[in-house]
Amino acid sequence: MKITWSKGLTVMLVFVLTAMLISGCTGANTIEENTKANSNTPSETNADEAPIEVGYPAAMTYWVGMDGDSMATLSNFNEVGAYKELEKITGTKVDFKHPGGDGAQVTEQFNLMVASGNLPDVIQTNWLTVPRGPQNAIKEGTVIRLNELIEEHAPNFSKFLAENPDIASMIKTDEGDIYSFPFIRGDDKIKIYYGPIIRTDWLNKLNLQPPTTIAEWETVLTAFLNDDPNGNNKKDEVPFLFSAGEVRNEALNQLIGAWDILAKFYQEDGVVKYGEIQPEYEQFVTTMRSWYEKGLIDQDFAAVDGKLKDAKVTGDTLGAFYGFASGSIGKYLDLVKDHPTFEIAPLPNPSLVKGKNSAAGQISPSYPGEHAVAITTAAKNPAEIVKWLDLGYSEQGSMLFNFGIEGESYEIVDGSPKYTEQITKNPDGLAFKQAQAQYMRTHFGGPFIQDVQSFLQQMKYPQQLAALDAWGQAENDIQLPPMTLTSEESSELASIMNDVNTYSEEMIVKFIMGVEPLSSFPEYVENLKSIGIEQAVTIQQAALDRYLQR
Incomplete structure (x- = not known):
């Protein structure tokens, strides 16, 4: 079953007639009574009467x-x-x-x-x-x-x-x-605004094609590291700025869709799963660990903030990164407009298999x-x-x-x-x-x-408009819709995920930097289970089931 955010469901507006309260009630106006009084039920008119006009x-x-x-x-x-x-x-x-x-x-x-x-x-x-x-x-x-x-x-x-x-x-x-x-x-174009960006002038100088798979990314990043694409005769290039937080951000999903999962909650055919306990997540972390060891990922990625990222891009040292159509592509083309060769362009979210679209990228409902x-x-x-x-x-x-x-x-x-x-x-x-x-x-x-025109008029460069098409190639079928939880579910899930997030945010960095050996990954999964991640999946499954029945 494929879940999208445009599923046709019937709108039902529920009419409730409120009975008059009779003797025995006190004059006290409790919160509950206030809520009922403001519950928007037309208590003084019959159902077939026209609503009272208000100013x-x-x-x-x-x-x-x-x-x-x-x-x-x-x-x-x-x-x-x-x-x-x-x-x-x-x-x-x-x-x-x-x-x-x-x-x-x-x-x-x-x-x-x-x-x-x-x-x-x-x-x-x-x-x-x-x-x-x-x-x-x-x-x-x-x-x-x-x-x-x-x-x-x-x-x-x-x-x-x-x-x-x-x-x-x-x-x-x-x-x-x-x-x-x-x-x-x-409009669908407004829903997509984040994805991979690359220095196309570096690609052209090294006679490389834009990468579409993880293997091709590694080839390109290796060339960026070794072949002096900025031409200053220094080995100062940073091939790729990785962000662990944007991998785990369920709205952004940096790189992880190539492995057909998300880092956190996602669904397959209506069944909720959690990415960080899946074998594919171990494969993802293993690849990132290899890239880090080879120098393909910024060695200080865990400490890079927005200002440092800006400095690396405008300082002519960063080859590939994830960013925004307006806040990254537009901004950097403005900031580096006097550079004689600087060019950046969007890439489609990569996959593992040539010709296959990534399972997920960024998309807003x-x-x-x-x-x-x-x-x-x-x-x-x-x-x-x-x-x-x-x-x-x-x-x-x-x-x-x-x-x-x-x-x-x-x-x-x-x-x-x-x-x-x-x-x-x-x-x-x-x-x-x-x-x-x-x-x-x-x-x-x-x-x-x-309005889509208010969004598109922000895009003064053709690369920004191209980004909407490139980043929109991801399938984006596995993301969960905007569900609601019961009060009890919300409290329990928040308690579980506070501990999960604290632990997982620390461990992904440790795994990639080599502080924690990859042989510890099974133990990491078991620790997540002991924290309660399986119960969290159960809660999300119940919420998804209810959503699909609306």
Whole structure:
């Protein structure tokens, strides 16, 4: 069985009629009662009556992390052109609450906020990754179920769900509850943005063809090491910058797809497996150990951060690496534009067999989970907030979030929106995404459908567009869909995986560097089993089974 993220599933919006509470109830307003009161069930109308028309909220509080491109010039999202225009359209004054710090600090602040019960009206986050999952957030009274409110007050989003039943299934819990207004990638090209990159000028100088298999990669990397492709008469070339973290990152899957597995959880014909205990993972680690011994992998790979990577690329010493279409190919071609020969290009994700596509590379689902907006039980006017959020899925809202303000950040050219030089050649010297951040949210995410043209207009080099085709050749059939776990499953899985991740992150580096002999691999597998990885697989299998039954 082949699982994709475009499986046709039927959209079901569940209608619940709430019975009137009779005598015997106290006047106390418990969290559970608040949740029921905000459960969006039309309790005062019959099922065949038209929903009551509501206006936009006068004001609302909105908790959302601020991305780096926004922080470069903004202190608050009220300064973003799209949100300024939304206030003109709706009259709604939004009080944005931005947590400070990095990812871990933002997560800590989110957890403290939820635990305190001092909630804003809406929260934007990845609800698939919150402790104990989105269904539990509804049951515990943190956020409200949105199904009926969406049907009654969100015509644009309702129309989108009716036309895209596969996505409608993704954004629900296993119990059928819609918990947020999601960020949706609106085209397959937007889902692919990361993969292998190589110095094509080095290939040309050494009369080599772009490699497509692991064996061909080794041949090319060996030539990069020994044949002085940068021409400085020094043996200073670093053939390949390997990243163990990006191998284990389930969204990126660096190199591992060549062995027809992922490092962590994946599925074959609906059966969940865990990569690091498979024989193929031992083969992968053995190959990386051999490359490291031969000098084909950066000897300091475990300590290389983004700045060091930039220095190796711009310093004319790095031959091959994994990176992003915009943040790597575009950036490095800009930074090294004065180099007389510097050229980089994407490669397809390699396989073991000539002519065969890699089993997996990087791909994002249409609904990646991140940037989703939920309405909390603290909101006094959830219907009005739903109407406001629905604008993001309208044509007008789509233009605002994807392109900003007409006449400032974009113009209509031949019937299509085209970014102005305020974005593409910012007069203040801002990078493309920093300039976008002043006007729109497509550079990062939010409650709207990302337009493919807003993505493709970032690509000013042909190598960037070629990357979408090259990296898109991977089969990408074995990745798990965006599933939800029960509260109990979420807690148990998190406990197991905290220990697994700590152990495995250490061991992959030790195996590759030779600190731990490869003869210890069977012991490593047994240790993972003792930590509980087989129980983790059982949990993921149950979640996948439920997902397939939605």
